[in-house]
Amino acid sequence: MEHILVSDIMTREPIITKPETNLLDCARKMVKKNTGSLLLVEKDKLVGIISRQDILWALVKQSKKNLEDIKAIDISPKKILTIKPSATLDEAVKKIKLSKFERLPVVENNKLMGIITVKDILNFNPEIYPELEEFAKIREESKKLKLVKKAKEKTYPEEGICEECGNYGPLERYNGMLICDSCRNS
Numbered sequence: 001m002e003h004i005l006v007s008d009i010m011t012r013e014p015i016i017t018k019p020e021t022n023l024l025d026c027a028r029k030m031v032k033k034n035t036g037s038l039l040l041v042e043k044d045k046l047v048g049i050i051s052r053q054d055i056l057w058a059l060v061k062q063s064k065k066n067l068e069d070i071k072a073i074d075i076s077p078k079k080i081l082t083i084k085p086s087a088t089l090d091e092a093v094k095k096i097k098l099s100k101f102e103r104l105p106v107v108e109n110n111k112l113m114g115i116i117t118v119k120d121i122l123n124f125n126p127e128i129y130p131e132l133e134e135f136a137k138i139r140e141e142s143k144k145l146k147l148v149k150k151a152k153e154k155t156y157p158e159e160g161i162c163e164e165c166g167n168y169g170p171l172e173r174y175n176g177m178l179i180c181d182s183c184r185n186s
Contacts, residue, residue, distance in 0.1 A: 006084070011114050011116070011117070011120060012114045014105070018030060027067065036051055037052070047092045104120070157169070158172075162179050167182075
């Protein structure tokens with residue numbers, strides 16, 4: 001893999017769109033082209049990238065807005081991690097593992113040349129699947145740990161005896177104790 005270059009296996013014609021394309025049209029294009037991301041390009045220059053996750057984020061976080069009113073460039077990350085076509089496949093794998101992105105735009109002299117994805121790498125060299133599978137498991141576990149932490153921080157009403165006043169009723173966790181509403185409000 002050390003002699004194989006990114007340019008040898010990259011997708012040379014990635015799915016692109018203009019930065020001002022609205023998210024509804026982006027989502028339609030992703031479905032039609034069966035892709036997980038779109039590269040935002042203006043005059044052959046990469047200016048952004050959006051993924052399915054970005055559109056879902058916008059749908060949830062900006063739910064009061066219509067997807068037709070949000071431009072792709074508005075939700076694109078400000079910093080875009082790229083790789084050169086002359087980089088080796090080993091370098092690409094390392095960069096993917098470190099960045100936790102599943103795709104890297106291939107750029108040379110500020111010009112978009114293509115894109116390399118985990119799928120491209122696996123199709124070319126399936127032997128590294130265990131290595132990338134381990135990366136996916138680590139990412140999945142870190143997501144689960146974050147969700148568990150959030151769940152622990154949330155308060156869920158339950159019935160029982162208030163640890164503050166001793167009354168029976170609906171309780172919420174507050175400062176590590178299960179207490180009733182009246183004790184929590186005082």
